[in-house]
Amino acid sequence: MTHQGTGAVPLVRLRDVTKTYPAAKGRNEVHAVVDVDLDIAAGDVQAIVGYSGAGKSTLVRLLNGLEPATAGSIQVGGTELVGLRERQLRPIRLGIGMIFQQFNLFESRTVWGNLAYPLQIAGVAKAEQQRRISELLHFVGLPDKAHTYPRNLSGGQKQRVGIARALTTNPSLLLADEATSALDPETTHEVLRLLKRVNEEFGTTIVAITHEMEVVRELADHVAVMESGRIVESGPVYDVFSAPQQPVTRRFVGTVVDDEPSTDALAALRSRHPGRFVKVELREGGPRQTDIFAVLHERGIAFELVFGGIEEIQGATFGNLTLSLDGPATSVDEAVRELAALVPAKEL
Numbered sequence: 001m002t003h004q005g006t007g008a009v010p011l012v013r014l015r016d017v018t019k020t021y022p023a024a025k026g027r028n029e030v031h032a033v034v035d036v037d038l039d040i041a042a043g044d045v046q047a048i049v050g051y052s053g054a055g056k057s058t059l060v061r062l063l064n065g066l067e068p069a070t071a072g073s074i075q076v077g078g079t080e081l082v083g084l085r086e087r088q089l090r091p092i093r094l095g096i097g098m099i100f101q102q103f104n105l106f107e108s109r110t111v112w113g114n115l116a117y118p119l120q121i122a123g124v125a126k127a128e129q130q131r132r133i134s135e136l137l138h139f140v141g142l143p144d145k146a147h148t149y150p151r152n153l154s155g156g157q158k159q160r161v162g163i164a165r166a167l168t169t170n171p172s173l174l175l176a177d178e179a180t181s182a183l184d185p186e187t188t189h190e191v192l193r194l195l196k197r198v199n200e201e202f203g204t205t206i207v208a209i210t211h212e213m214e215v216v217r218e219l220a221d222h223v224a225v226m227e228s229g230r231i232v233e234s235g236p237v238y239d240v241f242s243a244p245q246q247p248v249t250r251r252f253v254g255t256v257v258d259d260e261p262s263t264d265a266l267a268a269l270r271s272r273h274p275g276r277f278v279k280v281e282l283r284e285g286g287p288r289q290t291d292i293f294a295v296l297h298e299r300g301i302a303f304e305l306v307f308g309g310i311e312e313i314q315g316a317t318f319g320n321l322t323l324s325l326d327g328p329a330t331s332v333d334e335a336v337r338e339l340a341a342l343v344p345a346k347e348l
């Protein structure tokens with residue numbers, strides 16, 4: 001199964017990628033990444049979600065050549081990484097930026113020193129270093145922090161420095177490994193906005209590893225869900241959020257989008273609402289709320305929204321609405337049938 005991004009030539013192309021760690025004493029070998037196929041188009045933001053141990057970080061280390069794959073093909077910008085020696089990987093890594101959950105800044109260097117480091121390694125002339133660092137500090141909104149040490153910065157400011165440092169060498173690919181997981185929601189939002197600007201203004205392709213669906217919703221174009229080393233589901237964020245297929249995907253999506261009330265929630269709702277409960281699904285381009293309400297109105301059925309609502313993702317809307325319907329039994333029966341002919345609908 002190939003997980004296709006948008007656009008013709010993918011910047012990242014993974015085929016049958018497998019990483020197996022050899023057995024430690026008294027233990028089995030670990031299948032950290034298993035048969036992964038994934039295409040990521042240039043300019044795309046690809047999220048990779050999964051619970052702890054799913055293989056996300058291993059996949060990132062394979063992508064920047066920090067670890068060799070056991071089998072398969074990993075192409076970045078048309079270059080095959082599998083089989084390359086360390087010396088051959090080095091110039092490729094210059095085109096790949098990386099940001100981390102714990103920021104990984106040099107504590108003994110100022111902000112300026114942190115940004116200068118990759119430029120020094122790359123042998124960039126002093127004047128060009130200064131121009132680039134100043135430009136990036138302005139871009140991330142920290143021009144006045146050049147001479148500050150990391151210990152005197154907030155978490156959000158540290159990650160801004162991390163992002164600026166990752167951008168110094170103009171990477172075409174930015175890998176973000178749980179980049180906002182150590183931040184509070186407000187700061188997370190600011191850092192995600194900054195990453196979105198990086199993507200939009202520089203055209204940088206971003207691969208964001210996360211276990212937070214809020215990050216996927218705010219930042220990503222495409223999402224791949226990993227479980228036990230495999231990609232079990234992937235696609236455009238709207239498609240995956242509006243119609244999750246796998247149980248693990250439904251659990252992740254359920255953390256940010258209401259689908260239908262749980263058994264307990266349903267019991268509580270029934271104790272407060274005497275009507276019959278119907279769940280209807282609305283999708284972009286399909287019948288709208290007004291069409292649903294018109295059916296109920298025509299049959300003289302009183303209704304109330306008791307669970308769920310309308311979501312907007314990537315500029316498109318969808319909704320999972322649970323309605324309580326009050327009216328004569330035959331009218332409600334007919335209305336439910338008519339609704340089910342219009343949209344996915346079921347009585348709960």
Ligand SMILES: Nc1ncnc2c1ncn2[C@@H]1O[C@H](COP(=O)(O)OP(=O)(O)OP(=O)(O)O)[C@@H](O)[C@H]1O
Nearest residue numbers: 021030031032050051052053054055056057058059
């Ligand atoms: N260097 C290693 N040696 C042996 N096993 C490893 C190594 N690195 C990772 N693993 C194992 O590979 C599997 C995948 O780990 P990985 O860190 O990629 O998952 P993850 O989805 O990133 O989870 P987390 O968010 O907790 O880091 C786990 O079972 C882990 O214990």
